[in-house]
Amino acid sequence: MTEPHRVERHTRQRQVITAYMKAQAQFLTAQQVHDGLRELGDTVSLPTVYRTLTALVEAGDLDVRVSNNQSAYRHCSPHHHHHLVCRQCGRTIELADSPVEQWATAIANEHGFTDVDHTIEILGLCPACATLAPRC
Amino acid sequence: MTEPHRVERHTRQRQVITAYMKAQAQFLTAQQVHDGLRELGDTVSLPTVYRTLTALVEAGDLDVRVSNNQSAYRHCSPHHHHHLVCRQCGRTIELADSPVEQWATAIANEHGFTDVDHTIEILGLCPACATLAPRC
DNA sequence: CAGTTTCATGAGAATCATTATCAATTAGTC
DNA sequence: GACTAATTGATAATGATTCTCATGAAACTG
Numbered sequence: 001m002t003e004p005h006r007v008e009r010h011t012r013q014r015q016v017i018t019a020y021m022k023a024q025a026q027f028l029t030a031q032q033v034h035d036g037l038r039e040l041g042d043t044v045s046l047p048t049v050y051r052t053l054t055a056l057v058e059a060g061d062l063d064v065r066v067s068n069n070q071s072a073y074r075h076c077s078p079h080h081h082h083h084l085v086c087r088q089c090g091r092t093i094e095l096a097d098s099p100v101e102q103w104a105t106a107i108a109n110e111h112g113f114t115d116v117d118h119t120i121e122i123l124g125l126c127p128a129c130a131t132l133a134p135r136c
Numbered sequence: 137m138t139e140p141h142r143v144e145r146h147t148r149q150r151q152v153i154t155a156y157m158k159a160q161a162q163f164l165t166a167q168q169v170h171d172g173l174r175e176l177g178d179t180v181s182l183p184t185v186y187r188t189l190t191a192l193v194e195a196g197d198l199d200v201r202v203s204n205n206q207s208a209y210r211h212c213s214p215h216h217h218h219h220l221v222c223r224q225c226g227r228t229i230e231l232a233d234s235p236v237e238q239w240a241t242a243i244a245n246e247h248g249f250t251d252v253d254h255t256i257e258i259l260g261l262c263p264a265c266a267t268l269a270p271r272c
Numbered sequence: 273c274a275g276t277t278t279c280a281t282g283a284g285a286a287t288c289a290t291t292a293t294c295a296a297t298t299a300g301t302c
Numbered sequence: 303g304a305c306t307a308a309t310t311g312a313t314a315a316t317g318a319t320t321c322t323c324a325t326g327a328a329a330c331t332g
Binding site: 273274275276277278279280281282283284285286287288289290291292293294295296297298299300301302 | 308309331332
Binding site for chain 2: 066084086087093095098099100103104107108111112113114115116117118119120121122123124125126127130
């Protein structure tokens with residue numbers, strides 16, 4: 001009944017995608033990653049881009065964000081899953097620990113919930129976009 | 137330059153969908169709403185279900201939640217957009233005001249963000265699911 | 273280093289949620 | 303009841319994501 005021991009392989013494609021995502025400051029769709037890599041000469045098939053991004057999300061290396069019926073991925077430092085995001089340009093600021101952590105846990109306990117996790121996202125207009133685009 | 141004055145019409149389909157969603161405690165996909173209505177004998181075309189649900193979301197009457205590449209919709213009381221959700225059965229508990237509100241606003245101001253909104257979601261395993269399904 | 277195993281990749285097709293199109297229906301108004 | 307514009311439904315189109323499966327290449331073996 002022991003798991004068949006799945007070995008993770010270190011392929012060119014995975015390295016390329018991982019490196020690319022680490023260098024990226026924005027949320028990118030699979031398609032954008034695919035195109036971006038091609039521009040650098042590192043061709044990776046679209047299905048592989050999807051597979052790898054999904055794997056990286058499961059590994060906790062990437063954050064996902066769905067908008068417009070599309071998933072966008074972005075590198076994120078582990079354990080700090082809260083963001084302040086500009087709804088215009090997508091500029092993201094990672095937020096450190098907050099009072100929310102404790103509150104969330106407390107609320108969950110109160111209702112008997114276990115194995116608790118939480119997501120917080122603050123959306124707004126960053127200073128730059130506020131001045132540049134009064135109305136888009 | 138005045139808007140052409142768009143009149144909202146009160147159709148059978150809209151009433152039916154609105155009523156149905158109000159009576160529902162779970163997040164439902166457009167397809168599920170469509171099927172549910174058909175079972176009640178209130179047939180509404182799938183495109184119309186989509187159109188109506190989208191409109192209701194924009195009106196602030198419904199919450200959306202994306203999972204498995206599908207949007208799910210659920211009635212929600214306005215102004216309280218925070219939920220404690222069971223990741224297994226989808227059971228949802230609406231959370232009242234929290235310390236987060238102030239914190240979010242403070243953080244946003246600190247970074248010069250304006251027109252701020254936020255989303256918080258606490259995911260966990262509800263007591264029922266925790267006992268029934270130790271491992272799925 | 274050659275052989276073997278097994279996972280990963282890529283090309284293409286398939287899926288399937290969501291949207292667009294457009295003619296036919298209707299709600300709201302006079 | 304007639305008029306007008308919004309709404310609906312049938313259908314097709316779109317497009318992101320996933321599946322299939324033959325080929326390629328890691329990792330391991332001896």
